[in-house]
Amino acid sequence: MSNLRLINETTVASGSAVSFIQIDDVFSSDFDIYKITTDLNQVSGSASTVSLRLVNASGSVVTASNYDYANLRMFFGSAFSELKGTNSSRALEVFGATYGAEPEQNNVVTYIFNPYSSSSYTFTISQVVTETNRSTKGIAVLKQTASMTGFGLYSEGSTSQYGTIRTYGLRVDS
């Protein structure tokens, strides 16, 4: 039997593309670990990294400088590089990056640990393939002991992005 429970599916059409996609009311006491999958594109413009911001129990997007992150960017055609930071206002490249419209696409699997817990930080692990440019492996943490109920995909380049975001809870059977 599957241990994944589909909690939310959000599709943003290309005609309704936005630079910040916010997913509310997906984290709860029901699950400790969540799996998020995305396929993203942008309508036009230059490449844009897609960052994570969490949404707290009051419904507010957390923009405080409490995010740490570290990514290894494995470029298909050039030297690999690290993208990392501490005390940032968002976690960069958790959702990879977007470069253009179809047939390009960004595919991501991100696991989020303990977002709803008010006594622990929220951690993430991501594995990404960003179009014909690179694959990225990364980690991040929000250093707040506060309950988070949602998340958002923030386009660093303020470019309009669209696609489908699915959120699953990982059922744990004792």
Next chain:
Amino acid sequence: MPYLGTQPNDVKKNTGLYTPSEILQLEKDGHWGGSLELIAEQTADGTTATIDFLDIKENVYDVHLLTYNNVGTTGTDYDLILIRLYESGVLESGSVYQWANQRIRANGGTNEYKSTVSSSLPPVNNGISNQSIEAINSYIYLYNLGNSAKYSFLTWQTAQIPSYSESQIFSTNFGGGTLPQASVVDGIRLYNTQATGASSISNGSNFKLYGVKQ
């Protein structure tokens, strides 16, 4: 209580506990999400260098999961088990694939591997031989195979005991790649590169292909 209403977006009180009858009803409605369907499984018998998955339900799933379990070879050294894709029944073996890999070795060494003009996709870059402790274990996600309007993308992670010529030092590879052609991919080939002469995928090497239900 599990949520049995309009799915997805069952955002409240979905503890994931379902009775068998509820599961049957959700499956019937096509709402039992997130599980894996085993599409096909193949185990090598040690006599062939290639294994093909040619019925992959690309029109059903937009995400597939492929696993390597205890995969070995019969060659003397540097054999790799790589991936090529079929487009509408035609094997793509041109230098069109793009990919990148990071290897981390248990002795602390790291390596970058990458290509934009590759004839295959490598979830592993470091060969193995026919010694019994050497093996490749991988999981590989494949996206958009059946979508003629999109490229095909893959991500993977591998755990491996490589060849004796690399001192059999445990290593992991992680990375991803693409077939940057908007086409319908309807088959997957796994093949031994036979770097040191004719060799096969060793007896007992197991491959499973799943569809990821959304």
